[in-house]
Amino acid sequence: MLKGPTTNLAFLTQVLGSDGKAERDLTEEGRRRAAEIGLRKYRDALESDESDGWGRTGARRDGSEYDDDGHEQVPGVKQKWxxxxxxxxxxxxxxxxxxxxxxxxxxxxxxxxxxxxxxEVLSDVDPKFFLQYTGITVGTPCIEEDDYTVKSITPFQCRLRDCTYSAPLWVNVRYTRGRQIVNKTNINIGRIPVMLLSCKCVLTGKSEAELADMKECPYDPGGYFVVKGVEKVILMQEQLSKNRVIIEYDGKKNISAAITSSTHERKSRCNIHMKNGKVYMKHNSLGDDVPIVVILRAMGATSDQEIVQLVGSEPDIMNAFMASLEDSQSVGVYTQKQALLYIGTKMRVPPKAGARAMRQQSSFRRPLTPEDEAREILCGVILSHVPVVGYDFRAKIVYTAHIVRRVLMTVIDPSTVDDKDYYGNKRLELAGQLISLLFEDLFKRFNSELKRNADMVLSKPNRAAAFDIGKFLEGSTTITSGFTHAISSGNWVLKRFKVDRQGVTQVLSRLSFISSLGMMTRVDSQFQKERKVSGPRALQPSQWGMLCPADTPEGESCGLVKNLALLAHVTSDQETGPVLRLCYDLGVEDVARLSGGEVNGRHSSLVFLNGSIVGATGHPFLLANKIRFLRRKGMVGEFVSVYLHSVRRAVYIASDGGRVCRPLLVVENGRTRLTKTHLDQMALGVLSLQDLIKQGVVEYVDVNEENNCLVGLADGDLTINHTHLEIDPLTLLGVVAGLIPYPHHNQSPRNTYQCAMGKQARRGGGGGGGYS
Structure with a gap:
């Protein structure tokens, strides 16, 4: 059975209380009460008791901690700007x-x-040869002169000399040379372009006087590259979320769950769909559609009862799943070995890859049986973002069964199909993620060249000296030329990851300062601009405060090329380890220890972290509130979001990059936590905005978490049910549209026209004035 939340961390005990009231179970009477007065009022009723819902008796949760001290509330929106x-x-x-x-x-x-x-780089010819990377670092920007001297360089010099502002890549390696094992450090394998004002840029942390000596503008925002003397911007790319389940209709109008798995080892796409009343899995490595029950049996779930419990024991779900269970018996699969053999015969092996594999196996590797090949495919290729340690498929079994459950529930109720245009299902790929994808492809290509050179030399029978692969490491230009060509041309062609995009980079517009800022906040969509479909172009309610509703081009790109709102922020990746440990410390039961009945029980909710199932909890509301409480105390990353989904009975925790979020003022019992004292201290420089975030006065909320919030537009709108308040209504516009005087008095297309024309306005120098 699922237990209440427990914790064994000292700081959690101090923050959340240790007087025995931290475990506040939702009893049957409490559930009836919650059903009568609503979930939100029930929370307020909990917090208005002598205990505040976190186990701390006597705590004041009415916002009076400011008022009792005489702190004045901020009067209206006029001061919040x-x-x-x-x-x-x-x-x-x-x-x-x-x-x-x-x-x-x-x-x-x-x-x-x-x-x-x-x-590691291995050889097909010599089984004793290996090359292992032990570390990699990025150096400081420099340039090699004609006399082979290396000098540091600034962006201004790169613009003048038409060269690339880049830094060397240093690797530490360990490899075999004959019978010796050689360790080498700081080997240069190529150069990587450096983004201006990043941590590797020479301009970072410089004063205005130092920037003036380098001939750089102190107001230049950075965030772009200088390649061959040209300033290049990598536009943000809008993509569907990775490692998430998207329920949609396929080309044959069947319900399908699409999952794009993305890890550093592998990137692949998997589909679980309904066909003729049965559930199948489709993947590139499998030649034909494989019945989903065969997949589950191959992972180790051999009992029909166990599979039904994992998918769902509700009558309507069992009726929809019955044909799929019978399909496994029709193909004669009853045990795990039979399922692995069935999948092994269905696997698709390309001719070239098959010939290469046969050549490797014939030299010194033992060939794999079809069962072992199928097990490897299930372990590391299909749904690769769900980790499998020691061939323990339990977490992947629960995840696959959950996807099947969602597909069947969508077949029963088609209104639960996901909206692909909803911005919570989107991620924005930033410059760092696109450069990372490009480097991964170039590094794999670099390793392939090393392997080819090693095989070519080691295959010669009569060699005068021992083969030293270190000579091939420094002479390669694969990484350097790959980066330069991709950024200068804007073509991201990565066949390995099935990426073929044009126009990823553009020349930075310097018509005006606003023009350059507007270009850097631009979001480009991969949707075909020739298609006359209104869905991706329309304004979504989920874009409120995240994207500018006015700043978009006219013509075929209308609605597809967008701009960020003024205060919108796109998150970067954060480490999931601390968040995962926190979930277990807050009482989440490990999914590997739960049966199907406990996972899908009426009073249990699944907990997801970045798309993967972490476990289950019997207290989803309490878990979400504790994580938010710790986030407002600065003990959890400020961009970690928690989203309660009541229909799916799930808690979604996200710390991945690419989510669009925006800051809001925290409201408690109809009052904001922001006081006039805060503003006065910030004006004097005593308090910073980071301090307000750590004090829980301001917090960043992403698109999904906004569904659990009630946001007020002005102070006069606040009620006891409100959770947040807008900082200023003008922040829903972008940086260019924010310059329009009285935009709310204009017809909507007029604001769009002005966004395009405002970037072309330039003030004349001296006393000339006017435009040019």
Whole structure:
């Protein structure tokens, strides 16, 4: 059975209380009460008791902690706009691009190099040969002169000399040379372009006087590259979420669940769909559609009763799933071995890959049986974002059964089909993520060249000296030329990941300062601009405060090319380890220890972290409130979002990159936590916006979490049920549309026209004035 939330961390005990009232179970009487007065009022009723819902008796939750001290509430919206300069100073309009690039050069690049398929280079000829990467670092921007001297360089010099503002990539390697094992450090394998004002840029942290000496503008926002002397911007790319389940109609109008798995080792797409009343799985590695029950049996769920409990024991779901159970028996699959053999015979092996595999196996590797090949495919290829350790498929079994359950529920109720245009299902790929994808492809290509060179030399029978692969490491231009060509041309052609995009980068517009800012906040969609479909072009309610409703081009790109709102922020990736440990410390039961009846029980809710099932909890509302409470205390990342989905009975926790979020003022019992004292201290420089975030006065909310919020537009609108307040209504516009005087008095197309023309306005120098 699922238990109440427990914790064994000292800081959680201190923050959440340790007087025995932290476990507040929703009893039958409480559930009836919640059904009568509503979930939100029930929460308020809980918090108005002598215990505040967190186990701390006597705590004041009415906002009077400010009023008792004589702190004056902020009168109306007229004073809240003073927060805007602090937000722009803290985040800036280019902060998301710079943060994503910093994450790539500090964290992501090491993960790519240390991934399972990248960290070692082996030979098909000599089984004793290996090359292993032990580390990678990005150097400082420099240039090699004609006399082979290396000098540091600034962006201004790169613009003048038509060269690329880049830094060297240094790797540490360990490899065999004959019978010796050689360790080498700081080997240059190529160069990577450096984003201006990133952590590797020479301009970062410089004063205005130092920037003037480097001939750089102190107001330049950065976030772009200088390649061959040209300033290039990588536009944000709008994509469907990775590692998430999207329920949609396929080409034959059948209900289908599409899952795009993305890890550093592999990227693949999987479909679980209904066909002729039966559920099948479709994947590129499988030649034909495989019955889903055969997949579950191959993973280890051999009992029909166990499969039914995992999918759902409700009568309507069992009736819809009955034909799929019988389909497994019709193909003669009853055991795990039979299921693995069935999948092994269905596997699709390309001719070239098959010949290469046969050549490898014939040399020194034992060939795999069809059962072992099927097990490897299920372990590391199908739904690869769900980790499988030691061939323990339990977590993947529960995840697959949950997808089947959602497909069957959508067949029963077609209104639950996901909206692909809903912005909570979208992710924005920033410069760091696109550069990361490009580097991963170039690094794999670099390793393939090394392997080909090693095989070519080692295959020669009479060699005068021992083969030293270190000579091939420094001479390659694969990574350097790949980066330069992709950014200068704007073509991201990565056949390995089935990516073929044009126009990813554009020349930075310098018509005016606003023009350059507007270009850097632009969001480009991959939807075909020639198709006359209104859905992706229309304004979505979920875009409120996230995207500018006015700033979009005219013509065929209308509604497909968008711009971020003024205070919108795009998150960068965060480590999931601490959040995962926090979930278990807050009482989430590990999914591997739960039966199907407990997973789909009436009083249990599944807990997801970045699309993967973490476990289940009997207290979803309490879990979400505790995580939000810790986030407002600064103990959890400020961009970690928690979303309660009552229909699916699930808690969705997200810490991945690409989510659009915006800041809101926290409201408790009809009052904001922001006081006039806060504004006065910020004006004096005593308090920063980061302090307000850690104090829980302001918090960032993404599109999904907004569904659990009631946001007021002005102070006069606040009621006891409101959870947040807008900082200022003008922030729903973008940086260009925000310059329009009285935009709410204009016809809507007029604001769109002005967004296009306002970027072309330029003030003349000296006393000339006018436009040019």
């Amino acid at each position: 003073k927060l805007l300069p602090h937000f722009l100073k803290l985040r800036g309009l280019m902060r998301q691009h710079i943060d994503s690039y910093d994450y790539f050069v500090n964290v992501d690049i090491s993960k790519i190099v240390q991934a399972k398929g990248n960290r």
